Amino acid sequence: MKTATLPPVRIEPAFRQQVEEVLQPGETLTQLVESAVRTAVAARKSQAEFLRRGIQAIETTRLEATGIPAEQVMAGLERRLAAARQSRTR
Structure with a gap:
């Protein structure tokens, strides 16, 4: 299977240094x-499954x-x- 690339992301030079x-x-x-992208994808999938x-x-x-x-x-x-409040004041 061929690989693909993610789109480039423009950031401030100071952030790139960080x-x-x-x-x-x-x-x-x-x-x-x-x-970072894999972690974010896994977290979003987990959250979606939790909500489902x-x-x-x-x-x-x-x-x-x-x-x-309720x-x-x-x-x-x-x-x-x-x-709990009552037992705390004793």
Whole structure:
């Protein structure tokens, strides 16, 4: 398979100097850019999958009517917070 190139990115000379200062021994600017792009792509894929699973869980909860009403959850948290505050003042 043939390789492809990423589009060039224009940056300020001062920023390029900062980038070059953090290169590891033997590492090229191209390697750093490729690594950064791969990391960003992986993070975005992970975030998209996380959101997909969350939305799916919400829909399943709605369809099965197995959720706990927000008011009930909030009331329980308020009780726990009040108890923690009370025990802290003792």
